[in-house]
Amino acid sequence: MKIRILTAADVRAALTMSQAIAAMKKAYGQFSSGRATVPLRTRLHTDKGVTLLMPAFLHQSRNLAVKVVSVYSGNPALGLPTVAATVLVLNPETGLPLAFMEGDSLTALRTGAGGGLAADLLARKDARTVALFGAGVQARAQLQAVLAVRSIETVRLFDPSADAARRLMDAVALWPDAPKIIPAQSPEAAIEAADIVLAATTTRTPLFDGNRLAPGAHVTGVGSFTPEMQEIDTATVRRAKVVVDSREACMAETGDIINTGAVIHAELGEIVNGVRPGRETEEEITFFKSVGIAAQDAVAAAAVLKAAEKKDLGTLIQMS
Secondary structure (H helix, E strand, C coil), X not given: CEEEEECHHHHHHHCCHHHHHXXXXXXXXXHHCCCEECCCCEEEECCCCEEEEEEEEECCCCEEEEEEEEECCCHHHHCCCCEEEEEEEEXXXXXXXXXXXXXXXXXXXXXXXXXXXXXXXXXXXXXXXXXXXXXXXXXXXXXXXXXXXXXXXXXXXXXXXXHHHHHHHHHHHCCCCCCEEEECCCHHHHHCCCCEEEECCCCCCXXXXXXXXXXXXXXXXXXXXXXXXXXXXXXXXXXXXXXXXCHHHHHHHCHHHHCCCCCEEEEHHHHHCCCCCCCCCCCCEEEEECCCCHHHHHHHHHHHHHHHHHHCCCEEEECC
C-alpha cells in the first residue's frame, strides 16, 4: 500500500483557481441535493486547545476524506501556528488511505473557490470594482477567485494593519492581469460604489454600514465562524438576498446569520442545482455566507490528488 504525501507547495501547484471553482460546484450541488454524507464536525478538547474532525463522503463523485483541524492558542509562543490542518483522502471502495496532504493551503483554496463560485452565480456580470476587507491568506484567496470569474479593474483594500495591506498589495501587483489595488482610508471609502464586497477577517463587530452599499452589490463573508463573531451587519442582511453554504451550519455557527435574524433564501448548492434562483435583478443586493463544509474538503482534496498524480507532485511512501 502506497500513500502520496503532499506539502502546501504541492497543493498550491496542483490546481488553478478556475479548476477549484469547478470542483466546488460539484461539492455544493451534491451537498444540497442530499447526495453527501457530512456529519457535524466533532470537537475534541484538551487542556491546551481543540481538535476538529470533519469527515465527508460524496455519493455521486465518490470522494471520501477526513480533515483534522487543531486550534491551539498557545502555539505562537512556541513558534508554531495557532491553526493547523491536515487532510486524509481515502479510497471509497476499500477504505485504504490514498493521500495525506497539508490542509491549510487546501482550506484556503476551497474557501476561496467557494466564494468565487458564489460571485459567479450572484454578482452582476459587469462587476468591475471590489472592496476587500482583510489582507491575510483567506482575503488573498477570495480575491483570486473573484478575478477568475469577473473582469475586475479596481480593488479597494481595508485592513487595520498597514504592513499586512502593503504585503498583499505588493503580491497582487505581480499577478498576471492584476487589477489596480489601492488602500482605503475607511470602511466607507472601501465600499463606496463597490460591485463586490469581500470580508475575510476575524472581527467580532460588523465591518461596515450596510445602508451604504450600492444597489446591485454582492457581498461574501467568510471570516465569522462562531456566534460571537460578526463581519456583516443587520442592515446588509435585511437588504440582501441571503445565500449560505449550509443552512444548518450557518444557523448554528456564525454571528452573521444568528445575530441578524437572517432569512435564508437558499443554499448555494440549491442555486447550482436550479432549485432556487440566484440573482434576479440588476439592483438587488446579494450576500453569500460561508462557514465551510467538509464536502468542500473532500471534493477539493480529490481534485488535488488527481492533478498531483498527473503532474507527479508529492512523495509516494510505501506503507506496507
